[in-house]
Amino acid sequence: MAYADKEIHQNYLNTFYRCITESKMICHDMVEEHKIVYIMSGRLTLRCGNRKMDVENGHAVFVRRNHLVKEYKQPGADGEPFKGLFFHLNASDLRNIKERIEIPVVKADESLKRELAVTLSPHPFLKGLFTSLDQYFSSDSPIPTSLIKSKVLETVIILLQLLPELAPVLFDFSRQWRSDLREFMEKNFLCDMNLEQFAHFTGKSLSGFKREFSEIFGCTPHQWIVEKRLKHAKKIIESKNCSLSDVYLKAGFKNPTHFSTCFKKRFGMTPSEAFSK
Numbered sequence: 001m002a003y004a005d006k007e008i009h010q011n012y013l014n015t016f017y018r019c020i021t022e023s024k025m026i027c028h029d030m031v032e033e034h035k036i037v038y039i040m041s042g043r044l045t046l047r048c049g050n051r052k053m054d055v056e057n058g059h060a061v062f063v064r065r066n067h068l069v070k071e072y073k074q075p076g077a078d079g080e081p082f083k084g085l086f087f088h089l090n091a092s093d094l095r096n097i098k099e100r101i102e103i104p105v106v107k108a109d110e111s112l113k114r115e116l117a118v119t120l121s122p123h124p125f126l127k128g129l130f131t132s133l134d135q136y137f138s139s140d141s142p143i144p145t146s147l148i149k150s151k152v153l154e155t156v157i158i159l160l161q162l163l164p165e166l167a168p169v170l171f172d173f174s175r176q177w178r179s180d181l182r183e184f185m186e187k188n189f190l191c192d193m194n195l196e197q198f199a200h201f202t203g204k205s206l207s208g209f210k211r212e213f214s215e216i217f218g219c220t221p222h223q224w225i226v227e228k229r230l231k232h233a234k235k236i237i238e239s240k241n242c243s244l245s246d247v248y249l250k251a252g253f254k255n256p257t258h259f260s261t262c263f264k265k266r267f268g269m270t271p272s273e274a275f276s277k
Contacts, residue, residue: 015152016148018086028069028190033091036060044074061117067201068188185224190232
C-alpha cells in the first residue's frame with residue numbers, strides 16, 4: 001500500500017536498494033532478510049509491532065528478519081525529497097561470511113533478540129559506506145557483482161564493530177516467524193501481500209495455509225480479505241475522516257474502479273453515494 005505522487009526505486013541484485021519520493025509514502029514491508037536502512041534525506045518512521053521508531057537524516061537502523069514493518073517515508077521540512085538506502089543481508093551471504101571472519105564471542109542478549117529494529121548510532125563508518133554506495137546510482141555503469149559482495153562483507157564487519165551483541169541475532173538462521181493464522185490475518189488483512197506471502201508469515205506452505213484458512217473462516221482467503229477490506233472501507237466512509245479519493249487505498253485496494261464495483265455489489269451503493277449520506 002502506498003501514497004506517493006512520484007517514487008523512484010532502484011535495485012541491485014536484490015541486495016541494495018535506493019528509494020526516493022517527493023511526497024509522503026506509506027507502505028507495508030515484509031522483511032524476509034535482515035536489513036540496514038540509512039536515511040540520506042527526509043525522515044523514516046517505522047512501526048514494528050507496538051513500537052514506533054523515527055529515523056532521521058544521517059541515521060541508520062538495523063531491522064531484524066521475518067516480520068512486518070509499516071514504513072512512513074517523509075520528505076524533509078525544507079521540501080527535500082526523502083532518500084533512503086536499504087541494504088539487505090540475506091542468509092546465504094551471512095552463512096558464507098560466518099565462515100570467513102572472526103565472530104565476536106558475546107553473551108546472547110535476550111531483550112535484543114526480541115527487538116524487531118535497533119537504532120544504530122551515527123558513525124563515520126556507516127556514513128562512508130552508504131555515501132559510497134549512493135554514488136554508484138549516479139554512475140552510468142552497473143555495480144559489479146563482486147563489489148556488491150564485498151560491500152555486504154564490509155557492512156557485516158561494521159555492524160559487528162559498532163554493536164557486537166548483534167552477532168547472535170545476525171547469525172541466527174532458525175526459522176523465527178510463526179504466527180497464529182487467525183490473529184495474523186485479523187491484524188494484517190490490509191497489507192499488500194499475495195497469498196504466498198501470507199502463508200510465509202504464518203509459517204505454512206501455500207496449500208497448508210489455504211486448508212487451515214478454510215477450516216477457520218469457512219471461505220477462501222480471497223473472499224475473506226475482500227469482505228474485510230470492504231467493511232473497513234465502509235467504516236472509513238462513515239467516519240468521514242479522510243477524503244473519498246483516499247478510501248480505496250486506505251482499505252487495501254489498488255484500483256478505484258475495482259473498489260467501487262466491489263463496494264456497490266456488497267452494499268448496494270457506490271462509495272460516493274455512501275459518503276454523501
